[in-house]
Amino acid sequence: MRSDLCNRCGSCVGLSDGAIVMVDREGEYRPKLVKELSEEQAGRIWEACSGKYFDFPAYRELFYRNASHFHPYTGPYERIGIGYSTDPAIRANGASGGIISQILIYLLEKKMIRGVVTLRMNPDKPWLNEPVIATTREEVLDAAQSKYCISSVNELLPAIASFDGDLAYIGLPPQVQSIRKLQAINDPAVTRIKYIFGPFYGNTLHFSSVRSLLRTYHENDYTAIEKLYFRHGEWPGNMRIEMRGGRVIELKKFHANYLIPFHILKNSLYCTDLTNEFTDISGGDAWAPDYEERGMGYSILFTRTKTGNDLLQKMVDEGYISFGEITENEAITMHSHGYDLKKRGAFIRIRFRRLTGRSVPDYGYALKGFPLSRYLMEAMISFLFLVLGTTPARWFIGLFSPVFIGKWFEKARTFWKKSTYKIKRTNLT
Numbered sequence: 393m394r395s396d397l398c399n400r401c402g403s404c405v406g407l408s409d410g411a412i413v414m415v416d417r418e419g420e421y422r423p424k425l426v427k428e429l430s431e432e433q434a435g436r437i438w439e440a441c442s443g444k445y446f447d448f449p450a451y452r453e454l455f456y457r458n459a460s461h462f463h464p465y466t467g468p469y470e471r472i473g474i475g476y477s478t479d480p481a482i483r484a485n486g487a488s489g490g491i492i493s494q495i496l497i498y499l500l501e502k503k504m505i506r507g508v509v510t511l512r513m514n515p516d517k518p519w520l521n522e523p524v525i526a527t528t529r530e531e532v533l534d535a536a537q538s539k540y541c542i543s544s545v546n547e548l549l550p551a552i553a554s555f556d557g558d559l560a561y562i563g564l565p566p567q568v569q570s571i572r573k574l575q576a577i578n579d580p581a582v583t584r585i586k587y588i589f590g591p592f593y594g595n596t597l598h599f600s601s602v603r604s605l606l607r608t609y610h611e612n613d614y615t616a617i618e619k620l621y622f623r624h625g626e627w628p629g630n631m632r633i634e635m636r637g638g639r640v641i642e643l644k645k646f647h648a649n650y651l652i653p654f655h656i657l658k659n660s661l662y663c664t665d666l667t668n669e670f671t672d673i674s675g676g677d678a679w680a681p682d683y684e685e686r687g688m689g690y691s692i693l694f695t696r697t698k699t700g701n702d703l704l705q706k707m708v709d710e711g712y713i714s715f716g717e718i719t720e721n722e723a724i725t726m727h728s729h730g731y732d733l734k735k736r737g738a739f740i741r742i743r744f745r746r747l748t749g750r751s752v753p754d755y756g757y758a759l760k761g762f763p764l765s766r767y768l769m770e771a772m773i774s775f776l777f778l779v780l781g782t783t784p785a786r787w788f789i790g791l792f793s794p795v796f797i798g799k800w801f802e803k804a805r806t807f808w809k810k811s812t813y814k815i816k817r818t819n820l821t
């Protein structure tokens with residue numbers, strides 16, 4: 393709970409019966425022990441914790457034994473494709489193609505579930521997110537879109553356990569991994585969960601990212617935020633902050649990415665799951681010039697279980713989703729920079745961390761055999777993350793226009809994508 397291995401999934405809070413609470417949400421965002429835990433409670437929480445230990449091969453064997461395909465970068469899957477919701481309102485309201493929202497609404501309206509564990513912006517503190525069980529189309533749409541600040545969905549485990557009916561669950565990879573760990577031991581907290589979906593996961597940011605952006609616009613009171621969107625408007629969208637008093641601050645999504653190295657949650661750098669490998673269906677942005685130029689919103693999708701694959705096919709047949717298959721190679725090329733970050737960079741960072749004698753996550757597998765140049769590049773990137781995450785660096789960057797810095801950041805991303813283009817074919821052992 394106190395180390396960089398804590399991914400803030402919230403399971404320890406949810407399972408602790410009030411003995412662990414999440415504190416300092418606008419700062420470090422940490423679980424904190426406030427009462428003694430019984431040995432039984434502590435054991436259960438340790439079993440659920442995905443920060444220190446999550447055995448990818450073992451859980452793959454348990455949940456995806458019959459998967460048709462597997463690649464160490466993508467995890468197990470049935471089909472990969474590009475798609476979007478055919479309902480223009482759902483598509484426009486989603487982070488990319490609105491597919492996750494569309495699936496959830498379909499399941500609710502066809503009465504295949506009674507609720508959805510999802511993440512909305514807190515109506516009382518609109519600068520923070522909060523998990524909620526949505527039971528209507530309107531509530532699902534209200535919770536759509538990516539929230540790039542830390543979330544702890546599994547704090548909701550008590551409500552999930554006592555919910556009257558079947559549920560779909562949406563979470564980031566570390567949150568999903570914790571749910572899978574609980575399912576593996578038949579924990580009663582998760583028996584209501586019938587479907588698991590989730591977005592791809594590059595990283596999340598501390599709330600300091602929002603405070604810092606506001607300061608560059610000379611706004612010092614984040615409690616004056618009335619609405620906070622991370623992906624507002626047409627795909628890929630803008631970060632948009634509406635302040636009390638009517639001021640609106642808006643920055644292109646790609647430009648807002650400059651906040652990442654300054655405010656990244658350290659644990660994101662040790663997470664090796666880009667594509668949410670333990671879901672039934674996972675979705676990300678279909679990053680390719682062809683789609684980006686068209687706007688409107690395109691998702692890349694992986695169906696991973698038979699349940700997920702059959703559901704998607706049914707929705708395609710009934711006209712709810714447009715879906716065209718692509719190859720594994722195309723999918724890996726599309727997110728080559730993401731795979732480089734998660735499937736090469738993260739393992740190298742874990743090795744660096746181990747060399748310093750600090751505890752490291754155990755994923756039951758490791759990818760290695762990268763060229764020396766990749767280790768040198770990672771040493772440079774890790775050094776940059778270290779320096780840029782300091783208070784003076786955050787202060788310094790605040791002196792520049794976010795649009796100016798953002799443009800440079802976008803150029804760096806394009807360069808990174810180009811330089812990792814051949815990632816699948818080189819040096820993967």
Ligand SMILES: Cc1cc2nc3c(=O)[nH]c(=O)nc-3n(C[C@H](O)[C@H](O)[C@H](O)COP(=O)(O)OP(=O)(O)OC[C@H]3O[C@@H](n4cnc5c(N)ncnc54)[C@H](O)[C@@H]3O)c2cc1C
Binds near residue numbers: 491494511545679692
């Ligand atoms: C933190 C984060 C990092 C991401 N990184 C990448 C990336 O590197 N590359 C990439 O291609 N795609 C990434 N995505 C996924 C992408 O932004 C879209 O979420 C994805 O394409 C699905 O789009 P959609 O339109 O189908 O989802 P929508 O229909 O908008 O539904 C999104 C669902 O995800 C839930 N959700 C949103 N944010 C969170 C959160 N923080 N924690 C838990 N649940 C959440 C929402 O409540 C909603 O149910 C990331 C998403 C998040 C949240």
